[in-house]
Amino acid sequence: MKVTLIFALLALVAVCPGRQTAQADTGLPPLQTVQQVDLKRYLGQWYEIARYPNWFQKGCLESSASYALRDDGDIEVLNRCKDSEDGRQRQAKGHAWVVDNASNAKLKVSFFWPFRGDYWIIELGREYEYAVIGTPNRKYFWILSRTRSMDDSLYAAILQRAKQQGFDPGLVVRN
Incomplete structure (x- = not known):
């Protein structure tokens, strides 16, 4: 329970709006998302292939995320990793x-209200076999896959396409 609470608090601070610089401060063009996401196809299990290092995942191995539809139409998130x-x-x-709602490609996530x-x-594979997640300030970045490799x-x-979007491939750590 203590480990779960600590992990949740770390995730909370990471998504705190005050911790991220505004996109206008980056000097980069607006981050482009995919044109359309079918949320029902996007739900399910994803495995982290790579990410920008971040303090809330420090010491995490074999990270994964599971997304499930909630009764209210929002998405339940369960992030896991091995310490x-x-x-x-x-x-x-x-x-x-x-x-x-036009694309379903821009979401907010919260691990502790009111922080998000x-x-x-x-980026999204044609068959939803992989996804690339980023934040408009280019501070956070993940490559996810339906498989572990x-x-x-x-x-x-x-990585080449991410570089064109303003992400630094040199910062990416592959699992």
Whole structure:
């Protein structure tokens, strides 16, 4: 229980609006998302392939996220990882909701009310086999897959496209 609470609090602080700089401060063009997301296809289990290092996932191995539709139409989030020191499972439960109904590609996620952060789907495999998530200030970045691994050529192509969007491939850590 203590590990779960700590993981949830870390996730909370990470999505706190005061912790992120506004996109206008980055000097970068607006972050482009995918044109359309079918949320029903997006739900389910995802495995983290790579990410920008962030303090709330420090010591996390084998990170994954599970998304499920809630009765109110929003999305239940369950993030899990294995602690690198003791091997115990850490998890954080959250809540996500769409903020751009035209595309369903821009969401907010909260692990502790009233704090929330951006979750923008900037790339998505044709068959929803992978997804790339970023934030408009380019501070957070994840590559997710339906499987625990990803082909090296696909991974390299994703990083190249992310670079064109203002993300730094040199900061990405692959699992």
